[in-house]
Amino acid sequence: MIVMLLGVLSLLGCAGEPATSVPDPERPGSTATPLGAESIEPLLAALVADWTDPTAWAAHIDSTDDGFARRAEFLRGNFAQFELTMTPAGRTAPLSPARQEVLGPTAVVHAVRIDWAAPGQAPATHEIWFTVTRAEGRLRWAGTSDGPSSAPGPVPLWLRHPVDVEAGNGSTVIATRGVDPAPWLTALETARQHLVAHDLDPGPITVQLPGDPADFNAVLGIREGSHHAVAASTMPFGATAHIVINPRVGGSLAEKPRQVLLTHEAVHVVTGPLPASVPLWFSEGYADFVALADHPDVLAAHEKHLADDQRRHGVGTTLVSDRELSPDHPRIDAHYQRAWLTVRVLDRGDGTADRVHAAVRGGKSLEDALAVAGWSEQSLTVAVQDELARLVDEIP
Numbered sequence: 518m519i520v521m522l523l524g525v526l527s528l529l530g531c532a533g534e535p536a537t538s539v540p541d542p543e544r545p546g547s548t549a550t551p552l553g554a555e556s557i558e559p560l561l562a563a564l565v566a567d568w569t570d571p572t573a574w575a576a577h578i579d580s581t582d583d584g585f586a587r588r589a590e591f592l593r594g595n596f597a598q599f600e601l602t603m604t605p606a607g608r609t610a611p612l613s614p615a616r617q618e619v620l621g622p623t624a625v626v627h628a629v630r631i632d633w634a635a636p637g638q639a640p641a642t643h644e645i646w647f648t649v650t651r652a653e654g655r656l657r658w659a660g661t662s663d664g665p666s667s668a669p670g671p672v673p674l675w676l677r678h679p680v681d682v683e684a685g686n687g688s689t690v691i692a693t694r695g696v697d698p699a700p701w702l703t704a705l706e707t708a709r710q711h712l713v714a715h716d717l718d719p720g721p722i723t724v725q726l727p728g729d730p731a732d733f734n735a736v737l738g739i740r741e742g743s744h745h746a747v748a749a750s751t752m753p754f755g756a757t758a759h760i761v762i763n764p765r766v767g768g769s770l771a772e773k774p775r776q777v778l779l780t781h782e783a784v785h786v787v788t789g790p791l792p793a794s795v796p797l798w799f800s801e802g803y804a805d806f807v808a809l810a811d812h813p814d815v816l817a818a819h820e821k822h823l824a825d826d827q828r829r830h831g832v833g834t835t836l837v838s839d840r841e842l843s844p845d846h847p848r849i850d851a852h853y854q855r856a857w858l859t860v861r862v863l864d865r866g867d868g869t870a871d872r873v874h875a876a877v878r879g880g881k882s883l884e885d886a887l888a889v890a891g892w893s894e895q896s897l898t899v900a901v902q903d904e905l906a907r908l909v910d911e912i913p
């Protein structure tokens with residue numbers, strides 16, 4: 518029970534990131550340097566075309582840097598598992614003097630837009646800095662680590678390690694080699710059934726499974742430590758969002774909490790981000806509402822933790838604020854549980870929550886959608902307060 522409870526609590530703190538990897542004109546990089554004038558399109562086309570042919574591929578790689586030569590070899594294997602296109606983003610970045618010394622005067626760092634997907638999934642978009650050199654009139658790929666370090670941006674897991682792709686019916690798990698994707702694929706398939714039960718169309722869903730915290734940070738493009746307590750994050754990469762599991766927290770979950778986590782994140786993927794005017798308690802509370810529906814024992818653990826929290830800190834008298842749901846808030850677990858409880862109260866057990874969520878996705882304000890369901894912010898606040906008081910009274 519303790520282990521499961523800890524698992525459940527640690528998954529709270531979902532922390533979707535508003536940032537995307539779509540090219541941003543404000544990011545560092547200049548539009549033209551003398552060495553960057555030539556087009557890198559032929560090299561990009563050749564890389565996409567020649568991954569099946571080791572000899573042809575090797576001719577496109579500048580092996581001056583041992584580390585990149587090894588990376589290029591596993592990238593060839595990774596490319597085989599995805600459909601991808603690469604196009605120049607039209608910007609270059611300065612190369613450090615030390616790297617220029619190593620790679621020679623022709624080396625230039627180009628921004629490249631990569632649209633990629635596992636088969637059957639919607640394309641994700643990343644912008645990756647390609648170091649390119651030229652010898653005997655021929656361009657070669659020489660690195661991926663020379664971009665501006667001030668704004669690293671998210672990178673796909675497959676750029677950092679060999680990966681294995683496991684696919685089911687609309688579900689794909691991309692795992693660092695050595696991390697078992699099977700339990701996640703199973704949980705993702707089950708999550709789809711939970712979504713259908715709430716009239717949500719599951720559609721294609723991709724999960725990225727990093728092998729260590731550094732990979733988790735790199736895939737999200739976040740600084741070290743900012744999401745250390747977060748079990749998973751649903752992050753938009755261009756027009757599609759992926760679920761990214763934090764191996765330090767989410768990676769060690771037992772079966773039930775893992776299921777709750779994945780269903781919660783899958784709700785975010787298929788509903789997309791709600792308008793910025795919608796408070797977080799509604800989107801996060803609803804995702805947990807769907808995720809916990811078929812897990813009465815996990816739900817009971819939530820109630821107990823929430824009752825303890827309210828007993829210690831006093832029963833909440835307002836709806837949960839966005840600030841209370843930020844990843845670094847010390848009581849984030851209890852605040853997520855209070856958000857979930859709020860949605861359970863407004864649902865009344867008759868499907869109201871699903872209808873309100875659908876109305877908000879359809880463009881209605883939350884206030885109007887709640888009004889249709891017979892709720893005002895004030896009446897909901899009072900009803901939640903009553904329910905919290907009941908939990909404090911009834912749960913020892």
Ligand SMILES: [Zn+2]
Binds near residue numbers: 785
């Ligand atoms: Zn969430």
